[in-house]
Amino acid sequence: MPQAERDFDWVQVWVEKTIAQRLPEVNADDLKNAWTTILRQAKLHTHHLIQREELSVREHMGLILRQLRDSGGFVEFIAMFDPLSGVQVLVVHFLAMLELAREHLLEMTQAEAFAPIYVRLADGRVE
Template sequence: MSASATIAGAAVEAPVSPLARIYGEPLVQMPHDLYIPPDAMAVMLDAFEGPLDLLLYLIHRANVNVLDIPMAPLTEQYLVYVEVMRSQNLELAADYLVMAAMLIEIKSRMLLPRPKAAVGDDAEDPRAELVRRLIEYEQMKLAAQALNQLPQAERDFDWVEVWVEKTLLRRLPEVTVLDLQNAWRGILRQAKLHTRHLVQREELSVREHMTLILRRLRDAGGFVEFVDLFDPTLGAPVLVVHFLALLELAREHLLEMTQREAFAPIYLRLANAHGDSR
């Protein structure tokens, strides 16, 4: 038997894998021309957000005034677009069909003879309600476009978080009458330790001591501790007049008394000292 002898029966052909499938049918051989079925690809260049959006597009494309809409050509063009969308997606065209019925109704009402209006009354325009809705929709659409042009987070910029340590402002307690009494008693106790038995009559002026206190505060240029204003060696009468002068200055708002915390030393300064420092 020769090598070229065939096996009894028909020759077995190896299966050929298709190059592609069109409408489920295998394509075994490449076509000689580039043939694309007419409904193999559908491209819609204009996307509309609803029936009013489509009407605005048709009105702007025809360059007509929205207050004077030509209903006949507008309805015809609208129905052409609706028919194309209905053939592609029936659910999408439902809202558009409602608007189409409304346009046909308005067109029919405009063809009917209008009754004569009374004197001073304008005849009702069948397009009035449609025009009102179109104007409101166009205003909202322009407002949405203006808002979309504003910078938006995570689209035009990203948020950056920075840790900032916040320090609380410490509020100092106010000086009360009890604080003044305790400070004054402390000075009197120190004055008793330097008591002199010299009996004499001395005229003391509160105004003079007020001037001395103001001069002392002005020369210090800042805060002066309460106890530093008093010299226990001068005796109790001088200390009393000096304290009265201090109270008179406080009453006239010529000096301020501050205290960092309760039971802390009391400090004095001129009322306008912080303004002059600036």
């Protein structure tokens, strides 16, 4: 068996039990970084809602005819579209213009290649 002071020494350690726990210093940048991390994590776990929006080609056909009548019947193609309305509305509006052209209610003309395209009310003739 090991014998004290021959095989090992006794050690006395003084332990202070009333030591206050020191917390790390936190500054504004640390808080900002922590908050940014929380927001980034929250965005990864958020759900999005998909809603069905009823868009009518016939309704847009009426809007196009009214716009052409109000402007004198001759408008640049690009001016017929509102870029802020969203992709879905732009697609339906374009389909409405194609449908009106198919029904010979409006004509799309271009003077030469790469020139602006113009839209005008048709004179009613069927070709």
